[in-house]
Amino acid sequence: MTQDESNTIEALFSETRTFAPPAGFAGPDTADASIYNQAKDAEMFWADAAQHVNWTTQWDQVLDWSEAPVAKWFRNATLNVTESCLDRHLESQPDKIAYHWEGENGDRRDISYLELYQETCKLANALSDLGVGPDDAVAIYMGMVPELPVAMLASARLGARHTVVFAGFSADSLSERINDLGATVLLTCDGAWRGGQVVPLKDMADAALENSPGVHSCIVLKRTGHEVSMTPGRDQWYDDVVRNQPTTRPATIVDSEHPLFVLYTSGTTAKPKGIVHTTGGYLVGTSATHRMVFDIRDDDVYWCTADIGWVTGHSYVVYGPLANGTTSVIFEGVPNFPAPDRFWEIIERYKVSIFYTAPTAIRTFVKWGDEHPNGHDLSSLRLLGTVGEPINPEAWMWYREVIGGNRCPIVDTWWQTETGQIMVSPLPGVTATKPGSATVPLPGVSVSVVDESGHQVTEGGGYLVIDQPWPAMLRGIWGDPERFKDTYWSRFSEPEKGKWVYFAGDGAKLDEDGYLWLLGRVDDVMNISGHRISTLEVESALVDHPAVAEAAVVGRADDRTGQAIAAFVTLKSGDWGDNIVAELREHVAVKIGKIAKPASIVLTPELPKTRSGKIMRRLLKDLSEERKLGDVTTLSNSTVMADIAALSAAQNSQD
Numbered sequence: 001m002t003q004d005e006s007n008t009i010e011a012l013f014s015e016t017r018t019f020a021p022p023a024g025f026a027g028p029d030t031a032d033a034s035i036y037n038q039a040k041d042a043e044m045f046w047a048d049a050a051q052h053v054n055w056t057t058q059w060d061q062v063l064d065w066s067e068a069p070v071a072k073w074f075r076n077a078t079l080n081v082t083e084s085c086l087d088r089h090l091e092s093q094p095d096k097i098a099y100h101w102e103g104e105n106g107d108r109r110d111i112s113y114l115e116l117y118q119e120t121c122k123l124a125n126a127l128s129d130l131g132v133g134p135d136d137a138v139a140i141y142m143g144m145v146p147e148l149p150v151a152m153l154a155s156a157r158l159g160a161r162h163t164v165v166f167a168g169f170s171a172d173s174l175s176e177r178i179n180d181l182g183a184t185v186l187l188t189c190d191g192a193w194r195g196g197q198v199v200p201l202k203d204m205a206d207a208a209l210e211n212s213p214g215v216h217s218c219i220v221l222k223r224t225g226h227e228v229s230m231t232p233g234r235d236q237w238y239d240d241v242v243r244n245q246p247t248t249r250p251a252t253i254v255d256s257e258h259p260l261f262v263l264y265t266s267g268t269t270a271k272p273k274g275i276v277h278t279t280g281g282y283l284v285g286t287s288a289t290h291r292m293v294f295d296i297r298d299d300d301v302y303w304c305t306a307d308i309g310w311v312t313g314h315s316y317v318v319y320g321p322l323a324n325g326t327t328s329v330i331f332e333g334v335p336n337f338p339a340p341d342r343f344w345e346i347i348e349r350y351k352v353s354i355f356y357t358a359p360t361a362i363r364t365f366v367k368w369g370d371e372h373p374n375g376h377d378l379s380s381l382r383l384l385g386t387v388g389e390p391i392n393p394e395a396w397m398w399y400r401e402v403i404g405g406n407r408c409p410i411v412d413t414w415w416q417t418e419t420g421q422i423m424v425s426p427l428p429g430v431t432a433t434k435p436g437s438a439t440v441p442l443p444g445v446s447v448s449v450v451d452e453s454g455h456q457v458t459e460g461g462g463y464l465v466i467d468q469p470w471p472a473m474l475r476g477i478w479g480d481p482e483r484f485k486d487t488y489w490s491r492f493s494e495p496e497k498g499k500w501v502y503f504a505g506d507g508a509k510l511d512e513d514g515y516l517w518l519l520g521r522v523d524d525v526m527n528i529s530g531h532r533i534s535t536l537e538v539e540s541a542l543v544d545h546p547a548v549a550e551a552a553v554v555g556r557a558d559d560r561t562g563q564a565i566a567a568f569v570t571l572k573s574g575d576w577g578d579n580i581v582a583e584l585r586e587h588v589a590v591k592i593g594k595i596a597k598p599a600s601i602v603l604t605p606e607l608p609k610t611r612s613g614k615i616m617r618r619l620l621k622d623l624s625e626e627r628k629l630g631d632v633t634t635l636s637n638s639t640v641m642a643d644i645a646a647l648s649a650a651q652n653s654q655d
Contacts, residue, residue: 017393017434018434019400019432021432022409025409027297031292031295032429035443042444043063044062045443045444046073046288046470049288049444049471052084052284052287052288052291052323052324053084053283054084054087055079055280060075060077061074061075062075063075065500068500069485069488070475071281071475072257073471074471075257076256077280078253079253079279080156080279081283082157084287085153086116086120086153094112095113095114096112096325096327097113097327098111098112098115098116099116099328099329101145101329101331102329103145104194107332109146119242121246121247121249123154123242124153125242125246126154126219127155128158132184133160134160134258135160137162137182137262138155138184138187139162139181139183139185139186140152140162140163141165141186141188141201142167142188142192142201142221143167143191143201144308144330144331145189145192145221145223146330147187148308149308149318149322151187152164152308152314153318153322156260157251161181161259161262163178163262164261164263164308164313165177166307167192167201168611168634170204172211173272174204174208175212176271176272178215180271180272180274180478181274181478182214183214183215185216185218186217186219187218187221187238188205188221189223189224190224190225193333194334196337196338198224200228203228205218216234217236218231218234218235220235220236221237221238256278257278257475259276259279262277262478263310273480273483274477274478274479274480276474276477276478277314277474281471281473283319283323285472286315286421286472287323289421289422289425289442290315290323290324290326292442293385293411293413293425293427293442294411294428295427296324296326298325299353300353301351301353301380302328303347303355304387305331305335305343305356306357306358306387310417311416311420312387312388316387329346329352331343335361335365340368340369340372341375343357344373345376347376348377351380353381355383355385355403358389358613359390359391360389360550361613362399363392363395364549365403366395367550367573373402379405381403381405382407383411384400384408384409384410385412386399387415390436390438390518390520391412392536392543392544393435394435396410396436409433411425411426412433412437412438418474419473419474420472420473420474423441424445426439434511434515437517438518439515441516445470446468447464447466447467448465448467449463449464449510450462450501454492458510459511460510461509461519462507462510463504463506463507463508464507465501465502465504466504473502489501489502489503507519507522507524518536520534524536524554528561528563528564528596531595533565535554536553537592538592539567541588541591541596542567542587544587547576547584548572548584550607551567552617553565553566553617554617554621555621556599556621565597565598566598566602567598567600567601568601568604570603570606580603581601581651603647607620608637608644609636609640610636611634611636613636616634620644623641
């Protein structure tokens with residue numbers, strides 16, 4: 001095997017099932033196949049999409065790429081995003097519900113566009129009284145309450161940049177982000193409800209502010225009602241600062257390239273990266289992709305289950321849906337509290353028509369059993385979506401059959417914090433889908449797969465890259481332009497030739513139909529006896545077995561093969577027999593090949609996951625290689641790794 005061959009990600013797992021768009025799905029405004037031809041002139045395509053955004057002054061150039069890799073979209077245009085998200089809806093639909101909010105403990109609020117506008121203006125006025133203006137930054141550390149999008153919109157109303165810090169992050173993570181961005185005001189809650197327990201957000205905020213001297217004001221929303229300390233001169237209750245504020249506020253008009261927000265990646269081994277998203281291009285990209293991918297209609301009730309602390313929440317809970325005048329659902333809690341049917345109860349109550357969630361959640365629903373969704377009327381659903389990581393084909397099929405009743409198309413979306421908008425996805429009235437494939441790039445987006453040398457792959461595995469600018473693209477890493485270039489643009493770019501290529505960090509394969517299959521992070525590619533095999537493909541083969549609810553795979557060091565495949569598997573309920581481990585190993589050999597047969601399989605009732613639902617494979621790798629475990633503070637279950645270690649030791653002693 002040559003060096004180049006050994007560096008190519010092998011595409012081993014195959015999937016042959018295909019589903020055409022259902023007859024009668026398309027409505028009068030559903031995108032049709034002609035949209036791909038329209039998008040051949042990408043700049044013209046995005047300029048047309050920009051007509052859906054309210055501008056104060058028009059651009060003199062759609063795209064300025066002269067300072068690549070930093071783009072300028074809609075150069076010299078001016079706007080304020082809240083005028084597109086709020087003001088314009090006051091004329092046509094002030095009483096339309098912007099958000100159905102469902103609290104974990106059963107609290108419910110319906111918030112109209114008029115009410116959302118008024119609450120945004122009141123908080124913007126309060127922030128202005130505290131000195132916040134266009135050159136300032138606001139940090140937001142709140143649970144999933146309506147005041148979280150209000151805080152984002154109020155900051156944007158003033159032209160101030162914001163950073164939302166996920167409410168599961170520690171005090172150290174919060175202070176690090178506050179200090180890096182230079183935030184002067186923090187908005188938080190006394191606490192947040194999660195699984196029937198109080199997450200003490202104010203206590204963690206207090207600890208963070210001990211190391212954040214730049215913050216002069218902390219605004220605290222009463223949510224859980226438990227006692228918290230309030231520092232005189234710095235801390236104020238949310239209700240006290242907004243109660244008597246005017247319900248109108250002129251929007252501060254900013255340049256299209258003015259920073260809207262900075263969102264930090266978690267950063268396990270280095271300082272978190274502050275991903276900068278600006279105003280005009282971001283809003284055009286998110287609103288257009290929201291319309292295209294989800295086929296948004298006036299009467300839709302749309303539910304993206306992502307926490308607003310992540311980019312999915314920014315783009316497809318707040319800015320994209322509000323710019324399109326959509327009615328959305330926001331849910332505060334977790335899907336199994338007080339019972340495992342909570343999501344399906346919410347869909348039934350609000351007659352949700354579009355449901356967008358993560359593969360991790362879907363695999364968890366599979367494990368809990370069909371009886372929970374089957375106990376509710378899900379007939380309002382017409383479209384399903386997935387986001388966050390590649391989805392295993394069998395989880396995709398379960399989603400289609402059990403949740404979608406074999407009638408709802410699935411839009412499997414690929415994008416990142418850095419891209420700001422969806423990049424690869426089916427269009428629901430156009431694209432034939434395959435279980436587990438994100439299918440093809442969206443109109444106006446140029447994505448390809450390349451080999452180690454940067455040459456385009458026409459079929460097979462490689463590295464996913466983006467070779468043309470797109471509107472919602474990141475504009476840099478806050479305060480670190482060199483890291484921006486080194487991290488995203490150095491691998492395959494040739495600046496001396498004017499060639500700039502964004503490397504996503506993900507592996508992918510192209511099948512014979514030109515469909516993209518995401519293989520996960522390139523860090524999750526194992527080298528087994530010279531064969532580069534994606535962990536996702538082995539996981540998909542395991543989940544293909546009827547006994548398996550979900551699986552996580554890592555490569556552990558091996559003296560003989562370089563790396564060996566270590567699998568951690570959660571079974572569905574039932575008696576699968578004493579030989580299930582051997583059966584699973586053989587199943588992988590049949591589906592992929594003997595080279596991919598796991599060297600070890602640990603059966604565990606739970607996998608280590610963050611509070612946002614992502615599997616922490618690096619911890620499983622630490623365990624497999626008998627190293628000290630890395631940071632476990634973001635795990636949703638702090639004892640799970642000790643439990644898995646005990647199971648691993650017990651099962652190994654029996655082998």
